[in-house]
Amino acid sequence: MRWNRVVTVVGAHAEGEVGRVITGGVLDVPGDTMLEKMTYLQAHDELRQFVNQEPRGCAQMTTNLLLPPCAPGADAAFIPMQADGTHAMSGSNAMCVTTVLLETGILPMTEPETVVVLDTAAGLIKATARCLNGKVENVALDFFPAYAEKTDTRIEVEGLGTLNVDVAFGGVFYVMPSAKDLGFTIEPDMAKDMVELGAKIKTAAREQISVKHPEITQFNSIDFVMFTDEVVTEQGILKNATIMPPGRVDRSPCGTGSAARLAAMHAKGQAQIGQKFEMRSTINSHFQASITSETKIGTKTAVIPKISGRAWIYAMMQLGRDPSDPYQHGYTLADTWGTEIEHIIGNCSTHRSTSNL
Ligand SMILES: O=C(O)[C@H]1NCC[C@@H]1O
DSSP: OOOSEEEEEEEEEETTEEEEEEEESOOOOSOSSHHHHHHHHHHOTHHHHHHHSBTTOOSSOEEEEEEOOOSTTOSEEEEEEETTEEOSOOHHHHHHHHHHHHHTTSSOOOSSEEEEEEEETTEEEEEEEEEETTEEEEEEEEOOOEEEEEEEEEEEETTTEEEEEEEEESSSEEEEEBTGGGTOOOOGGGHHHHHHHHHHHHHHHHHHOOOOOSSOTTOOSEEEEEEEEEEEGGGTEEEEEEEETTTEEOSSOOHHHHHHHHHHHHHTTSOOBTOEEEEEOTTSOEEEEEEEEEEEETTEEEEEEEEEEOEEEEEEEEEEEOTTOSOTTOBOOHHHHTTTSOOOOSSOOSSOOOOOO
């Protein structure tokens, strides 16, 4: 075998959402902060294309690049790379990264509890892993501040008319329509319909609502639509369905989406500090969610969410590239990758990358 590129990847999922972790083959990324490193990767897309695009990847997953931390006091850092690009933070992926770090021994595991501080482009995340007999049984994430940009705001959506939505930041910006307002409940057989509805709602929201994080001004666009639903409201059992490019449903209850939802609920007086919620996904997996305290982002009232869930390792793999492979950067096609992203076929990448990653 004569590969000219090899990347070691650990396959993991958190409550059903795949978050693979690159543990070898990439030394570092230029930048003095994780925000700068994320920005570099957004401009030099080769690594993401190599690991996420066909034949080595697929649209329904994230590949997380594990890096040394930049922030003092952090133990590790990660950057989520998804089908539409590189993002600042991800809850289900933070659970996968923490589980991989401890179960593969990159960081020492202590029982019954190990704390891992993760550095991300959106800020520091304290991950508390409950460990038993070498297994990470649960990862509780103490998020950075989440806040509601708008609550109960109306948008006009093609084919749907006027829709009431919340918009909030939980690590990325979410627009959150209620499934009930649209006449459905979040169930597996609604996945395709939610993807189609989500595309229209995201277009409308991006056109009609402007967002800008008060402190990290680079965060200035709505990334995901997350449909919200109630299962048993009185018991705090809720449902989330995050629609991700190029057109698929998050298999987890969505950590950053749950954080954003808690911020919107708190702003509307529907969630109090310490109140516990169970966030369920379209496949009925679940996160535990609560607000630990209130804070400020600039002049905006914000909350500190705590989101916890389980992750499992399912594979150890090496991804490689033969010099004669005509698809050095991989490829995508609209049948499964949709039309929102630019398709790359053949030996060239749309971003003629100068990166040496
Ligand atoms: O849990 C989360 O925050 C992630 N799950 C997929 C979409 C988000 O990145």
